[in-house]
Amino acid sequence: MRDPQRPICKIGDLGLSMVKQGTMVSGGSRGTMSWMAPELLSGKSHMVTEKVDVYSFGVVMWELLTGDEPYPGMDRASVKGGIVNNTLRPTVPTWCDPEWKSLMESCWSADPHERPSFTEISQKLRAMAAAIKVK
Template sequence: MDAAFGMEYLHSKNIVHFDLKCDNLLVNLKDPSRPICKVADFGLSKIKGNTLVSGGVRGTLPWMVPELLNGSSSKVSEKVDVFSFGIVLWEILTREEPYANMHYGAIIGGIVNKTLRPTIPSYCDSEWKLLMEQCWAPNPVMRPSFTEIASRLRVMSAVAQPRKAAAS
């Protein structure tokens, strides 16, 4: 949720990160009961101009969006970060790196053809699964905003809290 709130803030300031992945999320464990996650590494970030960003190929391959890889547009929206966040949700769920055993050419081809997405484990919560799939939708217009993502994560967290208490 912290990362979603951070991205919502960045997008409100017209900043697109372009390299959102777990490696660029820092967690402060000073208070173990309430870790705080911060978005880091703004080396590829860009300020939006008139709602679109001149993209070019930038980012880290498994987290890259089809629209950057296939060259269909030199202008992309902040929805590139939403796509990457969907992959981050998968990373958090599985504790694995996406497409770790695949060659780069196969990854590029699969993403460009809009057929390659990480396999979702059967134990995944249905709301989490739906959110991931919507984040990595091939059409950027179909991807939710970070405001919507943060709101949905807040609801999922509230539902999960009573389950945790009951399990203890």
């Protein structure tokens, strides 16, 4: 980092770098289903926006928290239907920090307009990190 006060965060999707179960390739839509935003899975949008990436980032936050992959053992149709209908999101452990949980769940919002921007996410993560240093 050139400037520790303004780190540069880079998000990448390596899910398509190898064949992986759950990767959608048909209909012009590409991505790994468990990390895909509902609007992409439903076909309501084919636009990859910041808000689509925010949704995926929220799932990555859950992975960092738990060390697991979301929805193990579930079939593709159930995962897709649950995400699209807003009835399925990864289960948050009871021991999860409330601020982390709140941020993560806001990233999963069914409505893309309700998801935070990466600028907001960055500010919240910095605030959480600063609070930990104080303790």
